Amino acid sequence: xxxxxxxxxxxxxxxxxxxxxxxxxxxxxxxxxxxxxxxxxxxxxxxxxxxxxxxxxxxxxxxxxxxxxxxxxxxxxxxxxxxxxxxxxxxxxxxxxxxxxxxxxxxxxxxxxxx
Amino acid sequence: xxxxxxxxxxxxxxxxxxxxxxxxxxxxxxxxxxxxxxxxxxxxxxxxxxxxxxxxxxxxxxxxxxxxxxxxxxxxxxxxxxxxxxxxxxxxxxxxxxxxxxxxxxxxxx
Numbered sequence: 001x002x003x004x005x006x007x008x009x010x011x012x013x014x015x016x017x018x019x020x021x022x023x024x025x026x027x028x029x030x031x032x033x034x035x036x037x038x039x040x041x042x043x044x045x046x047x048x049x050x051x052x053x054x055x056x057x058x059x060x061x062x063x064x065x066x067x068x069x070x071x072x073x074x075x076x077x078x079x080x081x082x083x084x085x086x087x088x089x090x091x092x093x094x095x096x097x098x099x100x101x102x103x104x105x106x107x108x109x110x111x112x113x114x115x
Numbered sequence: 116x117x118x119x120x121x122x123x124x125x126x127x128x129x130x131x132x133x134x135x136x137x138x139x140x141x142x143x144x145x146x147x148x149x150x151x152x153x154x155x156x157x158x159x160x161x162x163x164x165x166x167x168x169x170x171x172x173x174x175x176x177x178x179x180x181x182x183x184x185x186x187x188x189x190x191x192x193x194x195x196x197x198x199x200x201x202x203x204x205x206x207x208x209x210x211x212x213x214x215x216x217x218x219x220x221x222x223x224x225x
Contacts, residue, residue, distance in 0.1 A: 002158060033212070043159070043202065043215040056212045090158050102149035102206055102213060106158030 003027065004107035006091050012113045018079040021110045025072055025093030031055070032074040033094075033104060034066055038087040049074055050097045081114045088112075117142045117207045119216035127222045131192050136219045138203030139185040146206040148186050149213065150179050153200045162201075193223045 003026035013019055025032050034046040045058035049068035060066075063081075068074040078085060088111050092104035122137045140148065147166050151159035163172040165181040172179045176197060178189045188201055200220045204213040 002160070004158070035215075042217040043204075045212045045214065048212060058212055092158070098146075102147045102164045102204065103161045104159075104213065106160070108156070108158050 002105040002107060004091055004093050004105050006089075006107035006110050008110055009108065010111045010113075012115065013081060014115055015081055015083060017081050017114075018077065019081065019112065021076040021078070021089050021091075021112075023074045023076070023091030023093075023107060025074070025091070026105050029093035029095050029105070030072065031094045031097060032068055032072070033092040034060075034074070034076050035090040035092065035106075036087050037090060037109070041087075043090070046076070055097060078112070083114050086112055086114045117205065117214050119203055119205055119214055121201075121203050121216035121219050123219060124217065125220045125222070127224065128190075128193055130194055130223055130225050133189070133191045133193070135190070136188040136201055136221070137185060138188070138216055140203075140205050140216075141184075142205045142207045142214070144208040146208070148181055149204045149206070150177075150186070150188055151202040151204065151215075153202055153218070159202055190221070193221070195223050195225050197221065198223045 005024040007022045030051045033048045036044045046060040048056040066076045088109040090109045092106045119140045150162040153159045163179040168183045180187045200218040202218045204215045
């Protein structure tokens with residue numbers, strides 16, 4: 001158990017809909033990262049927050065947005081969903097703003113299926 | 116463009132049959148190279164960090180090495196419980212993000 005909690009574990013929805021994925025980082029971790037994992041693209045970095053502020057941005061679509069709240073939990077909002085958005089979405093956390101050790105603690109992921 | 120390429124995509128070994136996984140990378144301002152293990156339906160689990168060419172790290176049957184262009188994950192006398200997908204990642208420049216390779220899926224048969 002990494003200590004990172006993600007909900008929901010599974011989500012099935014239709015094209016055009018909007019969903020919210022939630023992540024609670026490990027106790028004491030200030031950084032939260034969101035990754036998307038699909039069969040053809042592998043693990044793709046989406047966005048990082050540190051102590052409530054956006055710190056790094058990757059290949060995140062404009063239809064997607066995220067935020068980190070004062071209690072450090074984070075939400076990833078996916079809107080106008082398309083079939084290609086079906087993937088595993090992972091949240092990871094670390095103590096530091098820039099983890100020199102590369103040690104991120106990953107949750108078990110939220111599997112999104114868009115029909 | 117920062118890039119990580121892993122080979123082979125899949126590897127099947129008999130229990131006790133040693134082998135190596137490769138991770139080649141091109142990245143600007145490498146801050147570190149990292150190995151993760153991912154079991155089916157789970158999130159990646161951190162294994163090693165390597166910072167400079169010539170560095171080696173060991174953990175049980177796994178040993179990771181680093182050169183200026185690639186890293187190897189050597190698996191000595193593997194057991195079925197070593198079956199997993201092994202992911203390599205790099206941290207470029209002054210960012211907190213990790214760029215992952217596609218992974219090598221290892222299957223060890225008893």
